Amino acid sequence: MDEVEPEPDTVTRRPRTKEERDQLRRALQHRYGRPTAKHEAVEPPAQPPAAPLPPTSWSSLPDEYARGIIQDQLIPAAESCYEDIAAKGAGGALTLSVAVIGDEELGGVIDRIDVNPEKTSIEGDLTECVRQSAYDMEFEPPEQGQGVVEFEFTIEFSDDEKL
Known part of the structure; x- marks a missing residue:
């Protein structure tokens, strides 16, 4: 039986490991002059520094796309966190402000979460x-160039329903 060769322009991407994502994040931060930092819990500054404006090639992520990434990549982990940590009957909202840094050759990873x-x-x-x-969420690269995109989302936690 003959093996079918993939078309030359078809690229198959495997999921990155945490170590690979961290290495990619550091490379992107270094390349675009953003400070590198461990993902430590820190108090947000009183006045957050103004983020550099991304190039028009990646000025925003479509809401549907960002929601899909959150639903597919973060919500299962958030549900696990809730089941493992939250007291029975606990509920409430968590709103995260996220910055994604991306490069057309390397892809997009989380740069900062507050x-x-x-x-x-x-x-x-x-x-x-x-x-x-x-921090484990990954995004497709911008079509050309590089950029930083920021957005905010809220997760509602409740024993009554799935996230």
């Missing part, structure tokens, strides 16, 4: 578990 305290009603280990899990 908890929006004004829109968040839960705290502690559950918040940190979800925040750290969000």
Whole structure:
């Protein structure tokens, strides 16, 4: 039986490991002059620094696309965090502000995640578990060039229903 060779322009991407994502994040941060930092829980600055404007090639992520990434890649981990950490009957909202850094050759990874305290009603280990899990999200690269995209989303936690 003859093996079917993939078409030359077809690329199959395997999921990256955490180590590969961290290495990619550091490379992108270094390439575009963004500070590198470990994913430590830190208090957000009183006035966040203004983010550089991304080039028009990646000025925004379509809402549907970002929601799909969150639903597919983060929600299962957030549900696991909730089941493992939250007290029975606990509920509330967690709002995360996310910055994604991307490059057409390397792809897109999470650059920064901050908890929006004004829109968040839960705290502690559950918040940190979800925040750290969000660093594992990966995005398709911009079609050309590079950029940084920021967006915010809220996850509602409740024993009554799935996220």
